[in-house]
Amino acid sequence: MVDLQGQYGRLREEMDASLREVMRSARFVRGPEVHAFEEELASYVGTPHVITCASGTDALQLAFMALGLQPGDEVVTVPFTFVSTVEVIALLGLTPVFVDVNPDTFCMDVTQLESVLTPRTRAVLPVHLFGHCVDMEPLLAFARKHGLFVVEDACQAIGAEVVFADGTRHQAGTMGDIGCTSFFPSKNLGCYGDGGALFVRDEALADMVRVMANHGMRERYRYESVGLNSRLDTLQAAVLRVKLHHLDEFTSARRRAATEYTSALEHHPAFVTPVIAPYSSHVFHQYTLKLNGIPRQSLMEELAAVGIPTAVYYPQPLHLQKAYEYLGYKAGDFPASENLAQCVLSLPMHTELSREQIQYIVQNLVQNI
Numbered sequence: 257m258v259d260l261q262g263q264y265g266r267l268r269e270e271m272d273a274s275l276r277e278v279m280r281s282a283r284f285v286r287g288p289e290v291h292a293f294e295e296e297l298a299s300y301v302g303t304p305h306v307i308t309c310a311s312g313t314d315a316l317q318l319a320f321m322a323l324g325l326q327p328g329d330e331v332v333t334v335p336f337t338f339v340s341t342v343e344v345i346a347l348l349g350l351t352p353v354f355v356d357v358n359p360d361t362f363c364m365d366v367t368q369l370e371s372v373l374t375p376r377t378r379a380v381l382p383v384h385l386f387g388h389c390v391d392m393e394p395l396l397a398f399a400r401k402h403g404l405f406v407v408e409d410a411c412q413a414i415g416a417e418v419v420f421a422d423g424t425r426h427q428a429g430t431m432g433d434i435g436c437t438s439f440f441p442s443k444n445l446g447c448y449g450d451g452g453a454l455f456v457r458d459e460a461l462a463d464m465v466r467v468m469a470n471h472g473m474r475e476r477y478r479y480e481s482v483g484l485n486s487r488l489d490t491l492q493a494a495v496l497r498v499k500l501h502h503l504d505e506f507t508s509a510r511r512r513a514a515t516e517y518t519s520a521l522e523h524h525p526a527f528v529t530p531v532i533a534p535y536s537s538h539v540f541h542q543y544t545l546k547l548n549g550i551p552r553q554s555l556m557e558e559l560a561a562v563g564i565p566t567a568v569y570y571p572q573p574l575h576l577q578k579a580y581e582y583l584g585y586k587a588g589d590f591p592a593s594e595n596l597a598q599c600v601l602s603l604p605m606h607t608e609l610s611r612e613q614i615q616y617i618v619q620n621l622v623q624n625i
């Protein structure tokens with residue numbers, strides 16, 4: 257699904273020099289590259305504060321810890337997402353409350369927010385899924401009206417933008433109180449292991465995130481809250497500084513591949529190609545089709561037999577998973593999420609796809625239905 261070896265091959269000289277410098281300095285924790293990367297990323301996404309941490313999952317957890325949410329507080333999110341989004345809410349003793357997704361964009365249907373509001377609702381957690389943004393302007397208006405925090409899960413959407421009605425553009429993760437991203441190797445900006453970051457506008461909140469990520473410690477050996485040990489390795493920061501320089505070019509390569517897939521498949525009755533809503537750009541973390549009445553499993557097997565990997569993100573929505581049964585939801589509660597789980601299929605999507613590879617994939621896809 258990704259070609260990290262091919263990408264490393266192209267970046268090898270720059271990357272090796274950057275890594276050697278960290279090894280030479282031997283400053284493996286909180287080295288200068290970490291701070292430099294935080295500053296460079298803050299300026300890239302357009303937010304005052306970036307705080308790096310150990311993973312996207314930790315970023316989400318740190319966000320809710322820093323906001324001071326209390327057990328029993330409700331956080332509204334979607335069941336059609338990667339598990340971390342919901343897992344951290346549950347781990348902190350908060351209550352995940354779901355709304356369904358929009359079946360065209362795969363992202364939170366913000367028109368449903370009103371229907372789940374209770375006196376315990378404290379935050380909304382939109383997920384910019386597959387590289388497409390949630391319709392943030394109405395979501396932010398709703399949150400403002402009801403005094404709710406907004407934490408964005410931008411793990412799949414670094415560099416994607418929302419266009420507001422006044423024409424201003426805002427990057428994923430910079431519109432809410434806190435935005436979270438992941439540097440897992442296959443993400444659009446991936447390191448060579450685990451890593452994550454929080455984007456924060458408010459200085460006091462940014463300070464609280466830093467304290468929480470460092471054992472709740474502000475002064476040495478004085479602990480003001482229960483925290484985590486969550487940091488980005490200096491080696492990973494060195495990798496990310498190199499890759500950040502190439503992120504625009506990576507995004508263009510993904511968009512080019514998506515355009516080629518779409519122009520080959522959009523008129524085919526068996527496929528529904530990805531939608532880009534007028535309020536969002538798309539950075540194609542995934543290129544995800546909806547299959548129209550054709551059996552998915554056999555298609556995947558036939559493609560695998562000719563060397564084409566495909567994947568299902570996500571085969572079962574979270575409200576139907578054993579771990580989240582206790583929330584009391586049942587089949588039928590979120591029809592769009594449940595239907596997508598049945599019919600989505602993601603094609604290979606990465607920065608190294610050639611035109612020939614895309615043609616080969618498309619030809620085989622069409623032949624096998």
Ligand SMILES: *Cc1c(COP(=O)(O)O)cnc(C)c1O
Pocket residue numbers: 311312313314337338340341383409411412437438439440450451452
């Ligand atoms: C990858 C991902 C995460 C978690 O990131 P990790 O770095 O793997 O912990 C959270 N949410 C979404 C939507 C993701 O895709």
